Amino acid sequence: MTLAERNQKHNWHPYTQHKTAQIPIAIVKGEGALLWDEDGKEYIDAIASWWVNPYGHSNPVIANAIYKQLTTLEHVLFGGFTHEPAVELSEQLIAVLPTNQNKLFYSDNGSTSVEIAIKVAMQYFFNKGIKKTKIIAFENAFHGDTFGAMATSGISFFTEAFKESLIEVIRIPVPTPGNEAASIKALIELVITNDFAAFIFEPLVQGAAGMVMYEPAILDELLAICKENEVITIADEVMTGFGKTGKNFACDYLTGMPDMMCISKALTGGAIPMAITSFTQEIFDGFYDDDINKALFHGHTFTANPTGCAAALASLQLLQSHEMQANIARVNKSHLAFEDKIKQHPSVKTTRVLGVIFALEVKTENDESYYGSYRNKLYKFFIENGIILRPVGNIIYILPPYVITDAQLEKIYVTIEAVL
Numbered sequence: 342m343t344l345a346e347r348n349q350k351h352n353w354h355p356y357t358q359h360k361t362a363q364i365p366i367a368i369v370k371g372e373g374a375l376l377w378d379e380d381g382k383e384y385i386d387a388i389a390s391w392w393v394n395p396y397g398h399s400n401p402v403i404a405n406a407i408y409k410q411l412t413t414l415e416h417v418l419f420g421g422f423t424h425e426p427a428v429e430l431s432e433q434l435i436a437v438l439p440t441n442q443n444k445l446f447y448s449d450n451g452s453t454s455v456e457i458a459i460k461v462a463m464q465y466f467f468n469k470g471i472k473k474t475k476i477i478a479f480e481n482a483f484h485g486d487t488f489g490a491m492a493t494s495g496i497s498f499f500t501e502a503f504k505e506s507l508i509e510v511i512r513i514p515v516p517t518p519g520n521e522a523a524s525i526k527a528l529i530e531l532v533i534t535n536d537f538a539a540f541i542f543e544p545l546v547q548g549a550a551g552m553v554m555y556e557p558a559i560l561d562e563l564l565a566i567c568k569e570n571e572v573i574t575i576a577d578e579v580m581t582g583f584g585k586t587g588k589n590f591a592c593d594y595l596t597g598m599p600d601m602m603c604i605s606k607a608l609t610g611g612a613i614p615m616a617i618t619s620f621t622q623e624i625f626d627g628f629y630d631d632d633i634n635k636a637l638f639h640g641h642t643f644t645a646n647p648t649g650c651a652a653a654l655a656s657l658q659l660l661q662s663h664e665m666q667a668n669i670a671r672v673n674k675s676h677l678a679f680e681d682k683i684k685q686h687p688s689v690k691t692t693r694v695l696g697v698i699f700a701l702e703v704k705t706e707n708d709e710s711y712y713g714s715y716r717n718k719l720y721k722f723f724i725e726n727g728i729i730l731r732p733v734g735n736i737i738y739i740l741p742p743y744v745i746t747d748a749q750l751e752k753i754y755v756t757i758e759a760v761l
Contacts, residue, residue: 343367344379356712366724371398374745376729385728385749389742392548392580394611395697396659397744403610403655410651419447419644426650433657434617437589439598444625446618446637447645451579451605452485454616455541457639458601459489459508461620462539462573465627468635473538477531477572480512483549484541484577484603493541496549496711511537515547516559528563532570540567541575544591544599545695548580551736552700554693557594564597573624574599579616583607583660584669585740587696600624609652610659614643668743672697675747676739679754688761700738701757719760726756 344367354365367379374397376384389395396403410426417424431445446461448454459476466473478484478493485491491500492507500507511531516524531537544560547553567574576599581591585607592599601624605616628637643649659665676699683701684692690702705715716732723730730737730753737760739753 344369363721373397373399374742374749383727384724385741385745385753387723387728387730387739387741387745387753389607389740390611390729391606392585392740393606395584395607395743396610396656396665397742398611400610400612400655400659402659403612403652406651406655407612407648410648414647416643416646416648418642420640424645424647424650426647426654427645430650430653430657433654434619437657437661438602438619439590439592439595441598441600441621442602442619443622444620446620446639448616448618448641449614449643450485450616451577451603452487452490453641454579454603454605454618455484455490455493455575455577456487457618458541458575458603459493459539460639461601461618461624461628461637462575463508464637465573465624466538468627468630473536474509475537476508476510477528477537477540478510478512479515479542479547481515481547481550481553482512482541482543483547484543485579498711515550515553516555516563517553518555521559521562524559525562525566528566532566532572535570537572539573539575541577544576544578544581545586545594546581546591546698549733551702551733552693552698552738552740554695554700557596561595561597564595564599568597573601575601575603577603579603579605583656584665584743585696585698587669587673589660608656609649610656612652612656613646613649615646615649615653665743669697671747672741672743672745672750675750683754683758683761686758686761697743698738698740700736703735703737703761705735722760723756726759728753728756 345364348365368376369379370377374386376386414424446457448457476493480495482493482495484493489508492510494500495512513527514520514524545554564574576592578590582604588594600621602619609615628635673696676694680692680694683689688704690704693700711734716734719732737757
């Protein structure tokens with residue numbers, strides 16, 4: 342029995358209708374931007390395995406850091422204790438985050454980092470005796486699958502079964518070119534009611550919506566409106582963080598700064614599940630009190646896991662290296678050249694590039710569903726050609742490891758041309 346067949350007996354996969362889905366591919370090895378299945382077939386991981394492996398699979402720097410930490414201290418509870426990797430990671434992250442960020446809360450995945458941010462925003466006002474229980478989010482946002490994160494997400498079929506059990510979230514238009522005024526107007530109408538604790542957003546790029554992009558200047562305007570009306574701002578950098586947009590964080594393109602940030606995915610280079618929610622000192626001070634009931638009662642068994650912190654420290658070292666920054670610039674230049682070549686193709690509706698992110702919308706007669714038959718045909722074509730891409734409806738996007746070679750990028754581009 343193959344590994345893939347054995348898998349079918351017990352494992353329940355994410356975002357999968359097992360009755361109709363193809364049997365998952367059994368991967369046995371990864372190196373750089375490549376993965377190999379149990380039959381020896383090679384695949385280019387063109388989406389860095391859901392955006393978590395920017396420094397490549399089996400990266401020796403990260404692997405060595407993990408090994409060293411495992412032989413020293415693999416884990417200790419963070420309730421009442423601390424350790425060197427967490428302290429050092431906090432110091433190094435604060436140095437690269439926007440300058441208003443001063444406190445970090447550790448958890449284990451992107452959804453949970455968002456969950457914590459939402460809880461903190463609501464309790465911040467509760468601690469002050471102010472009732473603010475609603476959240477503002479963008480249309481078609483995706484912030485995760487836990488209940489608070491799910492409530493702020495706007496892709497309805499993900500949340501349809503739970504809509505009667507979610508916190509109240511009002512959505513405003515995404516300020517894509519031409520929609521800026523509508524987005525500002527909608528936000529102003531909401532914040533002046535004083536009912537809203539927070540505004541959560543994916544800065545500059547909505548990932549799960551199909552890499553929908555908008556400009557920094559308009560986000561600065563929205564942040565300023567929130568600040569004027571005492572609405573906490575939450576930047577969900579789970580996807581965009583750690584170099585994806587060409588800067589360390591998408592918020593680095595802004596003049597203003599959010600009150601909170603959510604980071605995960607590439608935090609540990611794809612090695613160990615870990616997430617962080619960062620806060621301004623002012624937010625932290627809203628919980629700093631003689632009254633125990635004003636504390637943030639939230640925690641995880643693996644909070645600030647030392648091994649995860651060691652992986653994150655190694656990942657930060659890689660991100661800040663001259664070699665990796667040069668790789669980011671190289672991939673961006675390559676994407677821009679491909680965009681210039683492909684944007685006039687008769688089957689291409691739109692293209693967009695930011696940092697290492699490339700997105701292309703294919704012209705279709707009908708609106709294509711997220712996991713519809715057209716998308717599935719595209720996905721199957723890429724897999725058959727040894728490339729892992731996960732189109733969103735009729736939108737094909739590339740978000741590769743920074744270490745991908747020029748030849749591997751060229752194969753991706755050629756294969757996209759072929760499918761068009």
